[in-house]
Amino acid sequence: MSKQDTVICLGREFNSEEERREYFRNELRAKLPELKKIEGFPIGDDEDIINLSDPPYYTACPNPWLNDFIGEWENEQSNINERQENFHVDEPYASDVSEGKNNPIYNAHSYHTKVPHPAIMRYILHYTQPGDTVFDGFSGTGMTGVAAQLCENPDPETKYVIEKEFRDSGLGSPVWGPRNAILGDLSPVASFISYNYNTSTDNYVFEDQARYLLNEIETECNWMYETKHTNGSKGIIDYTLWSDVFTCPDCNGEIIFWDAAIDKEIGEVRDEFHCPHCNSLHSKRTLEKTWVTLYDDSLTETIRQTKTVPVLINYRVGNKRFEKKPDSDDLLLIQKIDALKVPYNIKANELPIGYNTEQPKRSNGITHVHHFFTKRNLWCVLSYINKNKNVRNLFLVTAITSDVSKMARLKVGYYFKGGGGPFIPGLAGTLYIPSLSVEKRALFALENRLKTISSSLPKLKGHRGITLTGSVSDMKTLNSSSIDYIFTDPPFGANIMYSELNYISEGWLRVKTNNRSEAIENKSQGKSLLDYQSIMTKCFEEYYRVLKPGKWMTVEFSNTSAAVWNGIQTAIQKAGFVIANVAGLDKKQGSFKAVTTPTAVKQDLVISCYKPSESFEQKFTTTQSSIAVWDFVSEHLSHLPVYLKNENSSTAIIERAPKALFDRLITFYLMRGLSVPIDAKDYQEGLKQRYVERDGMYFTSEQAAIYDDKKARSPKFVQLSLIVTSESDAIEWLKDRLRKQGQKYQDIMPEFRKATQSLRKGDTLPELQDILNENFIQDADGKWRTPNPNEAKDRETLRTKILLKEFGTYIAAINQPKAKKLKEVRVEALRAGFKISWEQKDFNTIVKLGDMIPQNILLEDEQLLMYYDIAKDRV
Structure with missing residues (x-):
């Protein structure tokens, strides 16, 4: 046999693909006892699992060769001319994308959920360079792997469209070239489909065998x-x-x-x-x-x-x-x-x-x-x-x-x-x-x-996709800090019961899903929404572990439940990631569009988040002062989109709003078990002193110059639209109104009543007069206005005192003999009380009260859920 007919795989030489397959199947057989200890190992006889596998490229169980492939890929990087030595991505991919589903590759095999691979290509091209490794642990049919393949050899039409979009968005030209993909799924049939999409095959042989x-x-x-x-x-x-x-x-x-x-x-x-x-x-x-x-x-x-x-x-x-x-x-x-x-x-x-x-x-x-x-x-x-x-x-x-x-x-x-x-x-x-x-x-x-x-x-070469079957919550076969980028489309709450729907097809394969670690809300499996969130937290913690510091993860979200949305955000942030951007995805049209509220769940969403650099993390373990606060803000601002455009109008970037920046800061500290060394009012003052404000958003001076230049070309500005669903929303609504000009109570009331018709069930909204007294200043002419910095501190002190008094009544109520669940609560009082309890390390109070308030209030409020979730781990 000539040298060119031999098969080289992981440094070994074989006379044929069949010989290679047989060798690695024997290796896999010997490794199965250890692999069975890994969470998510599928249900099936050993021989059925081995016969379904095509190792080392695809295993119908956890794949023990992942690190070997990554080692080979990293050795190949020196031969890729397109690579840059100091490649770094600051901003998330926030441009609008439009991509339909009518594609022969997409339609070759159906599945319960899919993101069109050309849409994923934009993200891979933005966040990676040729030779990098992409990971998707909820890969389904492997569209992330298909997208990674086609970054090397795109069809002319897709290439033209993507390059034009990048130029129009000011991103320059994408760098085309090979990316490598590791693809995993808990479902054996999903990983099997992914393998077929992402492993090279002789199409003529496949077709001849099938026709025979x-x-x-x-x-x-x-x-x-x-x-x-x-x-x-x-x-x-x-x-x-x-x-x-x-x-x-x-x-x-x-x-x-x-x-x-x-x-x-x-x-x-x-x-x-x-x-x-x-x-x-x-x-x-x-x-x-x-x-x-x-x-x-x-x-x-x-x-x-x-x-x-x-x-x-x-x-x-x-x-x-x-x-x-x-x-x-x-x-x-x-x-x-x-x-x-x-x-x-x-x-x-x-x-x-x-x-x-x-x-x-x-x-x-x-x-x-x-x-x-x-x-x-x-x-x-x-x-x-x-x-x-x-x-x-x-x-x-x-x-x-x-x-x-x-x-x-x-x-x-x-x-x-x-x-x-x-x-x-x-x-x-x-x-x-x-x-x-x-x-x-x-x-x-x-x-x-x-x-x-x-x-x-x-259309697919399929030589750079490695596939495994198992749970992303336990990726023992993958080294820490080994992945360059993650794109993932995980399950969402009770949306789709994958293991049940795949049961028929998995019957043909004779290998079935082990649903113990399946991330869903399912009464039959005894999994509540909080159980789903707990499993997702484990998954994101593994994603965080295997991702290299300073690199990015994109999460596609598809659910209309605010509780599931908050659960996903909490899981992402608890794992250590920092959320930088949320965009919308219209799957009917296959398009990504910017959204103006972080709790908009009427459409599919795309969450862009990053793993902070090692040096940045170390600052927060050594510097427990307000200096580190501004390190975080500067670092976070550098990871946010500088400018967004919708059609011909400049668009507000919600993550740059003061409240959003403060929320991210609180989350960053709490998720690391640290106390926040600054209050809201001092934080607001610090923002004004250190950064540049434009249209209610904050920038570094360099970013502000870029924003001004781009906005000058599209001067029409689309402000954030605020839907009032809570007291904090109502306060922001009033601030926006009174910032422009002072108004009397009777002028505010009619519009306020209209704006507050979508409140959450169980959330008590104070009277307008009380909200004004606690947060704003009334001048001698009877008009209400926003307070100056000194007045704001006085109002904050007054408001905190009132909120903690209300919180005290809840504590007293739940400590009564035969106490009943509270039907209505003031969420702002809970937030203030949970904050104080956290600072006093009184985790029992947080958990006990969290269990006694309406569940929708706990699950749909990001701050309450965050405090409760972390406190639960410390009780």
């Missing part, structure tokens, strides 16, 4: 999908529509949903419909499904399931498509197939107890994975799996699971009126079985998916 398998399956299974055409010739079924059957409560007759409930003239589902036997009027909501008893030869027992019947067949003869109502021959064929035993081993995977898994059990009697498929579709899929000799070809099966299951559904409007494909996969984020289920011929689905994958794989 499909031809074998066609010979074996096509008879199951034959139907008789009108002229007696044979057609091949592509789709069969199955309908639920309901029982009429008046006559006990059967009501076929398709026949009774679909108005075929106007192409809509009727709200009410008649029983065909007694003509009584019903709605779907008031009817009971018809249940039947069946024998399950896989379980060797009888089962109860809902009755469904075939009502429509979509087939083709040659290249022409036709439709028909199933005739007697079609019904006899289905009966014949159902009476046969599938000649392949069906592993009876019972659905676990869960949130999503309970729905098909209750509604349809579906208790095991094989129940999600008709007998003939199950036969075809198992035939493919059993005949397959190359594990990579299972990529095709995992890609069509939803398509060929009973979860596939009919879009009634599209079917009758057009406007889109009428036969679509299951309802996203669920295991829902529709009343009109579409049985897509499995071989038809496999052929179509093969075309899609074959058109996308050649």
Whole structure:
């Protein structure tokens, strides 16, 4: 064998890829006992885990070779001309990005959530240079790895668009070149998909092997999908529509949903419909499904399931498509197939107890994975799996699971009126079985998916992505300070139950998710929102550990809950990161846009945060004075966007507002167990003395010059829009109003009442008069104005005294015998009291009171949650 035909992997030489694979599989087998001690090790037999793996590039368990690859990559850096010796990124990537999803790579394999890889490319290009290592521990299908690959060889259109965006944003030209990616996920099927996207393959070999398998399956299974055409010739079924059957409560007759409930003239589902036997009027909501008893030869027992019947067949003869109502021959064929035993081993995977898994059990009697498929579709899929000799070809099966299951559904409007494909996969984020289920011929689905994958794989070289299966909360196989950049799209609260939704596909792979460390809120797993936050904190602490000092992490957030949003922020900051910017992501359009409030959760968000440098951290362990405060502010200002533009207007940067800067300072100190050596008023004065104020925001003198120059070109300014949801918001609203000019109470009140209509439940807002007395100054003419520095200190003292008195009443109330939870509280009083308790190291009071206030108040207020979360660790 010639030298050029040999395979070099981690310094070893092999005669073939198969030899390399076999060597490292044996190595992996020997390492499994130690790897099993790592959190998140999947559920499966050792040999199934090893057979699914392609080590060292991909392991269906924690990957013990990560540091070896990083060592190789760092040795290669000296040969990359594009690298800079002192590469450093100060500002976050805060420019607007627009990127659609209609991309052959993106569409090659579906998954519950995805960020389009061209959008991720902008971040990688901004935060890294060629040769750097990117990490995503919640990688899903591996789009972060795809983005890293394509930074070396982008398609011309993407390259042009990104370069133009960088120039327009004043970022200069992006430096194209190879980036390396480490990709992990708790789910074996997710990491398997990621591996296929991010490991090099011979596309022709893949396609040839797949087509050979499909031809074998066609010979074996096509008879199951034959139907008789009108002229007696044979057609091949592509789709069969199955309908639920309901029982009429008046006559006990059967009501076929398709026949009774679909108005075929106007192409809509009727709200009410008649029983065909007694003509009584019903709605779907008031009817009971018809249940039947069946024998399950896989379980060797009888089962109860809902009755469904075939009502429509979509087939083709040659290249022409036709439709028909199933005739007697079609019904006899289905009966014949159902009476046969599938000649392949069906592993009876019972659905676990869960949130999503309970729905098909209750509604349809579906208790095991094989129940999600008709007998003939199950036969075809198992035939493919059993005949397959190359594990990579299972990529095709995992890609069509939803398509060929009973979860596939009919879009009634599209079917009758057009406007889109009428036969679509299951309802996203669920295991829902529709009343009109579409049985897509499995071989038809496999052929179509093969075309899609074959058109996308050649665009990927996939030689720089290393994949693992495991929990990011325990990355023992990855050295500290070894990663240059993190992009991650983690789970969010109870949004998506990944381990439940992946259970079917993981059944094909014979390796399943170990959900003990799954970061979700799930009653079936006994995980509350606080448990979710605790797991996410562990994950971010590992991210913090493996990221190099001074480097960046980008977190994509997708949830509409303010409590989950605050939980994520707390977890990020508790791990040690400092948040520098929050931007919005409209996934429908795939675009990133600036947002004007840190608690805006009506859209997807992108959080940019950084790990402080080692020298910067050391200052705070050695300097316990207000000097360090201004070191932090200067350092933090250097990491914030200097200028943002929305269309043709200059836009406010919320992180540069005084309140936001002070909040970040408090968080930085508290998360490190330090007392804050400055109060709010002295802090405000210090800002004014040391930094330059522009449009309510603070800059260093150098940044102010840049801001002035750029704003001069777009002088129209968009101010921060403030939605009043709390007392602190109300105070800021009044400050903004009274800063411009003094006003009398009667002039303020009407607008104040309108502004304060969105308060949180359980949060007591004082009367306007009390807020004015505690925070502002009334002149002799009766007008209220903002206080000067000396007056502000007096007002702060007065207000703190009032708040702590209120806090004292809460302490007294919860210490009463048989004390009940407090239904309403003044959040500002809790903040003041928690601050004093923290300074006095009275952590018990913080935790005890935190447990007795309304949960939404605790979870939706960033400061309260921060104090509570840290105090809980110290009790």
